[in-house]
Each structure stands twice: as C-alpha cells, then as structure tokens.
Amino acid sequence: xxxxxxKVPDIGDFKDxxxxxxxxxxxxxxxxxxxLITVESDKASMEIPxxxxxxxxxxxxxxxxxxxxxxTILTLEAAGEQAAAAAPAPAASGPAAPPQPQARESYAPAPxxxxxxxxxxxxxxxxxxxxxLECDMLVLGAGPGGxxxxxxxxxxxxxxxxxxxxxxLGGVCLNVGxxxxxxxxxxxxxxxxxxxxxxxxxxxxxxxxxxxxxxxHKAKVVGKLTGGLSAMAKMRKVTVVRGYGSFLDPHHVSxxxxxxxxxxxxxxxxxxxxxxxIIAAGSxxxxxxxxxxxxxxxxxxGALQLRATPKRMLIVGGGIxxxxxxxxxxxxxxxxxxxxxLDGLMQGADRDLVKVWQKMNAPRFDNxxxxxxxxxxxxxxxxxxxxxxxxxxxKEPQLYDLVLQAVGRSPNxxxxxxxxxxxxxxxxxxxxxxxxxxxxxxxIFAIGDVVGQPMLAHKAVHEAHVAAEVAAGEKSAxxxxxxxxxxxxxxxxxWVGLTEDQAKAEGRKVKKGLFPWSASxxxxxxxxxxxxxxxxxxxxTHRILGGGIVxxxxxxxxxxxxxxxxxxxxxxxxxxxxxxxxTLGESIGMAAEIAHGTCTDVPPQRR
Numbered sequence: 001x002x003x004x005x006x007k008v009p010d011i012g013d014f015k016d017x018x019x020x021x022x023x024x025x026x027x028x029x030x031x032x033x034x035x036l037i038t039v040e041s042d043k044a045s046m047e048i049p050x051x052x053x054x055x056x057x058x059x060x061x062x063x064x065x066x067x068x069x070x071x072t073i074l075t076l077e078a079a080g081e082q083a084a085a086a087a088p089a090p091a092a093s094g095p096a097a098p099p100q101p102q103a104r105e106s107y108a109p110a111p112x113x114x115x116x117x118x119x120x121x122x123x124x125x126x127x128x129x130x131x132x133l134e135c136d137m138l139v140l141g142a143g144p145g146g147x148x149x150x151x152x153x154x155x156x157x158x159x160x161x162x163x164x165x166x167x168x169l170g171g172v173c174l175n176v177g178x179x180x181x182x183x184x185x186x187x188x189x190x191x192x193x194x195x196x197x198x199x200x201x202x203x204x205x206x207x208x209x210x211x212x213x214x215x216x217h218k219a220k221v222v223g224k225l226t227g228g229l230s231a232m233a234k235m236r237k238v239t240v241v242r243g244y245g246s247f248l249d250p251h252h253v254s255x256x257x258x259x260x261x262x263x264x265x266x267x268x269x270x271x272x273x274x275x276x277x278i279i280a281a282g283s284x285x286x287x288x289x290x291x292x293x294x295x296x297x298x299x300x301x302g303a304l305q306l307r308a309t310p311k312r313m314l315i316v317g318g319g320i321x322x323x324x325x326x327x328x329x330x331x332x333x334x335x336x337x338x339x340x341x342l343d344g345l346m347q348g349a350d351r352d353l354v355k356v357w358q359k360m361n362a363p364r365f366d367n368x369x370x371x372x373x374x375x376x377x378x379x380x381x382x383x384x385x386x387x388x389x390x391x392x393x394x395k396e397p398q399l400y401d402l403v404l405q406a407v408g409r410s411p412n413x414x415x416x417x418x419x420x421x422x423x424x425x426x427x428x429x430x431x432x433x434x435x436x437x438x439x440x441x442x443x444i445f446a447i448g449d450v451v452g453q454p455m456l457a458h459k460a461v462h463e464a465h466v467a468a469e470v471a472a473g474e475k476s477a478x479x480x481x482x483x484x485x486x487x488x489x490x491x492x493x494x495w496v497g498l499t500e501d502q503a504k505a506e507g508r509k510v511k512k513g514l515f516p517w518s519a520s521x522x523x524x525x526x527x528x529x530x531x532x533x534x535x536x537x538x539x540x541t542h543r544i545l546g547g548g549i550v551x552x553x554x555x556x557x558x559x560x561x562x563x564x565x566x567x568x569x570x571x572x573x574x575x576x577x578x579x580x581x582x583t584l585g586e587s588i589g590m591a592a593e594i595a596h597g598t599c600t601d602v603p604p605q606r607r
Contacts, residue, residue, distance in 0.1 A: 002077070004052065004054075004075065004076055004078050005072045005074075005075055006036065006051060006052065006072070006073045006074050006075070006076050007071060007072050007073060008039075008069055008070060008071045008073060009048070009051070009069065011039075011046070011068075011069055011452075011453060015499075015505075016066045016347065016501070016502075016505075017066065017067060017347075018039060018040050018064065018065070018066055018347070019037050019061055019063055019064065019065045020039065020063060020341055021037065021063065022037050022063055023036055023037060023047070024036055024059075025059070026056050026058060027056060028055070029053075029054070030053060030054065030055075031053050032053045033050065033427050034049060034050050034053075035048065035049050036048055036049065036050050036074065037061070039067060040341070046410075046430075046453075047427060048073065048428075049426065049427045049428070052078045054076040055076065055077045056075075056076060057075040058074060059074050060073060060074055060075070061073060061074075064341060064342075066342070120424075121440060122419035122420075122422055122424070124249055124419075124420060124441075125248055125420035125421075126249050127249045127251075127252040129271065131272065131273040132271050133161055133239065133270065133271075133273070134273045134274070135158075135159045135160060135161040135239070135273075135274050136158040136160065136274070136275050137150070137153040137159070137160045137161070137275070137277070137278065137468070138161050138163065138245075138253055138272055138274035138277040138278075139153070139160065139161070139162045139277070139278045139280060140163050140278070140279050141171060141245075141280035142163070142240070142280075143171025143173050143174075143280060143448065143457070143460065144173050144174070144461050145280040145282075145461060145464045146162065146280030146447075146448070146464070147169050147171075147229055148464035148468075149278045149445075149447060149465075149467055149468050150233070150236075150278075150468075151232060151233070151236055151238065152465050153278075153472065154236035154238050155236065156469065156472035156474070157472070159237075160237075160239065161238075161241055161272055161274070162233065162238050163240075163241050163242075164240065165242065165258050165263050166242075166258075167258075167261060168222075168227075168229070169226055169229040169230055169233065170222075170225060170229055172282055174226055175222060175226065176301040176304055177300065177301070177304075179225060181324055181325065181328075181488070182488060183217065183221040183222075184218060185327060185489075185490075187214065187331075188327055188328045188332070189490050191207055191331050192331055192490060209309070209332055209333075211306055211308070215306055218304070218306075241270060242258055243255040243256050243265075243269075244263075244265070245272075247417040247419075247420045247423075250421045250422055250441055250443070250444065251273055252271060252274075253272045253277070254270070255270045256268075256269055275443065276443045276444070276445070277421075277443070277444045277445070278444075278464070278468065278471070279416065279423070279431060279439070279444065279445065279446040279450060280448050280464065281412040281413065281416050281450045282412055282449045282450060283410055283412055283455055284409060284412060285299035285409055286405070286408045286410050288316065288405055290376055290377065291374075291403070291405065292384075294379040296379070296384050296401065296402055296403065297379075297402075297405065298402065299404070299405050300404070303404050308402075309329070309332045309334060310329065310334045310400070310401030310402035311333070311334065311335065312337070312383075312400050312401050312402075313337070313400060313404065314338070314339065314384075314386060314398070314403045315336060315338040316374050316403065316404065316406060316407060317338075317339075317406040317407040317408070318338050318340030318345035318346065318347075318370075319406060319407075319408070320346060321406045322404055322406030323338070323487065323489050324487065324489055325404055325406070326404070327489050327490060329402070330364040334402070335364075335365075335366050336364050336365045336366065337366055337367040337398065337400070338368050339369040339374055339392075340371075341371065341372065341390070342370065342371070344370065345368070346487055346493060348495070349487070349493050349548065350495065350499045350500045350501050351501060352534075353548045353549075354550075356491065356530055356532070356551075357489055357550060359530075360490075360491060361490075367392075367394070368392070369388060369390070369393060369394075371390050371391035371392060372389065372391060373388065373390055374387070375388065375389045377403065383399040383401050384399070384400045384401075385397045409449065409455055410428075411428070411430050411449055411450045412449075413426075413431045418431065421444060422440070422441050423446075424440045430450065433446050433451050435479060436466060436467075436470045436476065436478075437451070437463050437470065437478060445471060446467075447460055447464050447466075447467050448463060448464070451463070454485065456483060456485070458484075459480075459483050462478060462480065466478045480566075481497075482496050482546075482565050482566070483496070484496035484559065484562045486555035488555060491528070491531055491552055491554065492550070492553065492555050493548075493549075493554060494548065494549045494550075494555045494557070494558035495546070495548040496548075496562045496565065497536075497544075497545055497547065497562070497565045499546055499548065500548070502546075503545075503546075508545075509538075509540070510539055511536070511537040511538070511542070511571070511595050512535070512536055512537075512595065513535045513571065513591040513593070514534045514535075514591060515532060515533045515534075515590040515601075516529075516532045516602070517530065517532050517533070517587060519590075519602050520582070520587055522582040522584050523551065523552075526552065530551065531551020531552070531554065532549075532550060533547070533549045533551075533587035533591045534547060534549070534591060535561065535588070535595060541570070542572070543568050543569065544561070544564045544565055544569055544574065544592075546561075546565070547561035547565075547588075547591075549561075549587075549588075557585050557587075560585065560588055561588060571592045571596040574589060575589055575593040575596055575598060590602075
C-alpha cells in the first residue's frame with residue numbers, strides 16, 4: 001500500500017474556483033472517477049473526480065477554500081498497480097504555449113476541454129432497424145455552437161441534419177439566455193441613464209413599465225434572430241428535426257419529437273443514420289436540491305419570463321448570470337439581496353475591476369452576504385422564507401418575493417445516450433475531446449458547454465468551425481490562447497488572458513498600464529468616467545499577457561485586447577496603432593502608452 005496525493009486536474013482557463021462541497025471523508029473507500037469535491041466558478045459548478053481508487057487518508061481542503069489546477073485535494077492509500085501508476089502532477093509554470101494541431105489518432109485535450117482521466121470506454125450499442133433520414137453530418141443541438149457547426153459543414157458540401165428540441169434554432173443562448181437577457185439589460189441601462197439627465201438640464205417623468213409590452217419586445221428580438229437562422233438553414237439545405245436526440249449506436253440517433261411552444265414530447269420518433277456527428281448538447285442550470293418547487297423560485301430562464309416585478313429579490317450566487325438579471329429586476333423596482341459562498345462577487349475578474357462596479361451598484365442592494373451559504377427555504381403564502389449560514393448571514397430567516405438560483409450550469413453529456421455510441425462521458429457529464437474536437441470515437445465530435453470550461457457561446461462557435469472543418473478533411477485545430485469573459489452589468493466588466501490577481505498569485509513579473517477614464521474625453525462627455533482600462537505586459541519580453549476593462553461598452557472593446565494577445569503584440573505595437581479620437585476604444589492604446597512611458601494624456605510618470 002502507498003499513500004498518494006490526489007490533485008485538481010486541468011480545469012481549463014478557470015482559476016481560483018471555490019470548493020462548495022466536500023463529498024468524501026477520511027476512511028472512505030473511493031473508486032477511480034468517483035467525485036471528491038464540488039467547485040464553483042462564475043459560470044458553472046463541477047465535480048472533481050479521483051484519478052485513482054483507494055482509501056481516503058487525509059483531506060487537504062475544506063468548504064470555502066479556493067483551488068486551482070494542481071491543488072491537493074486529499075491523500076489516498078492506493079494499492080499495488082494504482083500506486084505504481086500514480087505520478088506527481090507537474091508544477092504550474094504560467095501559460096503554456098498554444099498546442100499544435102494533432103494527427104487524427106492523437107488525443108491531446110483542447111484548451112479548457114474535459115479530460116478522459118481513467119474513464120472506461122463504454123460498450124457501444126448496435127441498431128439494425130429502419131431509418132427515416134440519412135446524412136453525412138448529424139449535429140445534436142442548435143445553440144450557437146450547433147447551428148454554426150451545421151452551417152459550416154453544409155458550406156463544406158455535406159448533407160446535414162440538425163436536431164434541436166426548441167421550436168426555433170439558437171438553443172438556450174438565443175431563446176432563453178444571452179440574447180433576451182441583453183435585450184432586457186439594454187432597457188435597464190436606458191432607464192438608469194435618463195435618471196441622471198435632470199442634472200444636465202433634461203428632465204423626464206418617472207417611467208411607466210408595461211410588462212406585457214416589455215415581454216413582447218424581448219420576444220421580437222429573439223424572433224428576429226431565430227427567424228434569420230431558420231432562413232439560413234433553408235438556404236444551406238440543412239434539414240432541421242425538432243426533438244430530443246439520443247444515440248442508438250455509433251451511426252444512429254433516435255429523435256423524440258417535441259411540439260408546441262415548449263419542449264413537450266408528441267410521442268412520435270424518427271431514426272437518423274449518419275456518417276459523422278457533432279455533439280452540441282449544451283448545459284442546463286444547476287438546481288439546488290433543498291429549495292422547494294415553487295414558481296417564485298426560478299433559474300435564469302424563469303427570471304427572463306418577467307412574470308411580475310418583485311419588491312424583494314434574492315440572488316443565490318454572486319456570478320455574472322445572477323448579477324445581470326439582478327440589474328434588470330432592480331431597475332424595474334426590486335430591492336436586491338445576494339448570497340455568495342466566496343469572499344467577493346463576480347469571481348474570475350480582478351478585484352479592482354469589480355470594486356468599480358460594486359461601488360456604482362451599491363444602491364441596488366440591501367444585503368451582500370459574502371462567505372455565506374443558503375441552507376434552506378420554505379414556500380409560504382407571503383413569500384419564500386430563506387435561511388442562511390456563514391459570516392454574512394442574518395440572524396433570522398429572510399422573506400423574498402422572488403428567488404433566483406444562479407449557481408452555475410451543468411453539462412448535458414449524460415442525457416444523450418452517448419454511451420451507446422461508445423463515447424466517453426466523464427462523471428461530471430463532460431465529454432473529453434482533442435484539439436480537433438474529436439471524442440474517443442473518431443467520427444464523432446463534441447463542442448461547446450458539453451466539452452468543458454469556459455461555458456461561453458463565443459468559444460462554442462470557434463470549436464464548431466474546427467469540428468466541421470476537420471470532419472470535411474481540412475486541417476484545423478482549436479488552439480486559442482485566450483477566451484474573453486464579459487459581465488454585461490452596468491458598468492460592464494470585461495477581461496481576457498492573465499489577470500493581475502493571477503500574476504500576483506503566481507509570482508509573475510508584469511508591467512502594468514492603467515488608463516483612467518477620468519482622462520478620457522469621450523467618457524467625460526458621456527458622463528461615465530468611473531471606469532478604466534488595464535493592460536498587463538511581460539516584464540522581459542514586453543508582450544501583452546492580459547487585460548481588463550470596467551466601464552460602459554467594455555465588452556465591445558475587449559476583443560482588441562484578445563487579438564493583441566493572439567498576435568503576440570507588445571506595448572509599442574498597441575500604443576503606435578492609431579485609434580480614433582474621441583472614443584472609449586482609444587483607452588486601450590493609451591494604456592499601452594502608459595506601460596511604455598510615452599502617454600501624454602495623463603500626468604508625467606515618476607522616474
């Protein structure tokens with residue numbers, strides 16, 4: 001018997017994720033791939049499995065601790081072959097060089113993708129019945145990743161079938177996620193903006209909110225986009241089959257038809273035979289099991305229905321999704337409480353960026369309960385009575401008109417019969433893929449939320465193009481150096497690449513250029529000069545490593561920083577690029593100039 005350390009495996013680009021649940025205790029016998037802890041990022045919660053079987057000797061962490069790749073979870077007494085197979089995890093040494101495209105037989109994980117670890121390959125099924133459709137490429141799921149994969153495959157000459165459970169294309173993002181939430185956030189931003197115009201001589205009356213018209217506006221926005229997708233599918237001769245798809249074997253999928261406005265099954269089924277497939281099955285909101293089933297307890301999808309305007313609202317989880325929806329409801333008149341297990345909101349972004357947002361948004365909140373967890377709730381006639389524990393917990397249970405669960409999303413990998421296709425799905429529901437987005441079954445690919453962090457639509461679209469191109473025989477690989485993140489709050493918070501907090505934690509020497517928007521002519525003219533733009537450069541090579549922006553339209557500008565990182569630009573490259581004036585975007589060039597010591601729009605730097 002030998003004692004080995006079990007460590008956090010590769011969890012993609014996410015850093016400093018919090019432990020929200022410990023699933024084992026010393027003395028427990030665990031199997032390989034058995035979940036040990038649950039961690040939570042700003043976008044998702046995930047379970048971390050054991051890489052070996054054995055007996056737990058000592059726990060090295062507790063609930064509330066923050067972990068990264070390589071953090072030790074526990075020590076395990078492993079026997080014989082298990083102990084011999086264990087190898088120490090490599091020490092973290094900063095961002096790795098971008099992986100190079102691999103041959104078809106390779107299995108190098110894509111950046112941020114789930115790993116197979118020790119998961120066994122499932123025995124594939126065998127279907128010998130009749131079929132209703134045949135195609136070159138079947139795409140399972142029509143979110144941003146799915147429809148992009150289907151359209152790219154069609155453009156490359158394949159006969160494509162696209163399976164989607166919703167009545168319209170676009171998946172969660174377009175129908176009940178990214179797009180409708182941004183429509184509502186725009187309305188909220190305009191309502192908030194005009195409140196301050198009286199100070200400059202332009203007064204408006206108090207807004208009157210018609211929820212029916214607001215919902216109709218949201219539906220119109222969604223309809224315009226989803227209708228456009230439907231038209232483009234027809235132009236490309238992509239066959240759309242509505243329903244829930246589930247694999248029968250490596251070359252057949254059964255689709256349970258859905259109908260109406262929702263996702264109700266009609267009882268009809270279709271069988272589709274395919275040569276290749278791309279799994280784009282997405283994810284679903286995590287539901288806390290101790291919360292009762294009540295229409296006043298909603299996830300982000302339910303919150304977007306805007307059934308009513310609550311007087312008092314609780315947001316469970318201090319990540320991006322919850323804070324965005326809280327912004328909408330606050331502007332419509334709700335008072336907000338938020339509860340978060342960690343020591344700060346909007347984890348993942350630098351704390352200095354978040355402080356700017358928090359200072360400006362403090363009037364929205366009655367209570368920000370940090371280092372606190374929700375432990376129980378009761379549905380009463382007067383509202384939802386919620387109990388808390390932790391550092392910021394109130395002494396008595398609190399009553400709310402609406403409770404929003406926003407504690408992350410879990411992948412749908414275990415809901416599509418992937419085992420019957422012989423596709424490996426790990427214990428957390430993620431499907432491991434290589435940098436060509438192949439699963440362990442060479443003709444089946446997977447993309448988007450179902451392959452790992454970060455769960456973002458823009459990542460899924462790029463993965464989709466790679467999968468379709470590889471399937472068509474082209475040379476392609478997903479080798480992105482960075483993937484930007486944006487909180488579409490007011491002000492917006494956007495970041496990409498290395499953060500300043502990460503640099504400090506890793507002991508990396510960086511050169512910082514920070515341009516305050518109080519020196520930006522456009523920001524001052526807009527009456528919104530609370531923000532700033534920050535860029536980080538390697539102290540030795542001067543190449544840009546990361547950046548963060550807080551302020552209006554930060555999300556529209558962070559793409560330039562991502563491009564600079566991808567291109568290996570340095571402070572001179574960015575600073576010498578002529579940006580139009582006066583714009584918010586020129587703050588990126590000025591931040592680079594500050595790092596280089598050549599900016600003339602701020603007071604002279606001390607030598």
